[in-house]
Amino acid sequence: MRRYFFDQREGDEMIPDEQGIDLVSLEAMQHEATLALALLARDEVRRCTIDAPARRLAINVRDEGGPVLRATFTFEIRRFQ
Structure with missing residues (x-):
């Protein structure tokens, strides 16, 4: 087994x-x-307002040796009418 650390970036x-x-x-x-x-995005989307700047969320995973994986999610709400 390996220990992984899940750092959040908002x-x-x-x-x-x-x-x-x-x-x-x-x-x-x-x-x-x-x-x-997915949980981070769900919580952030609930707080999002119309015409707010685009949001970028990420989970950066590392182990004792350094970075292992990055998962990102970007969203934006724009009304045109």
């Missing part, structure tokens, strides 16, 4: 994961990163 703000999670495989780590990003 725009320019970074929230480091100090605890990490022990996972059995790269596939399990990727699945966990996908779920974490």
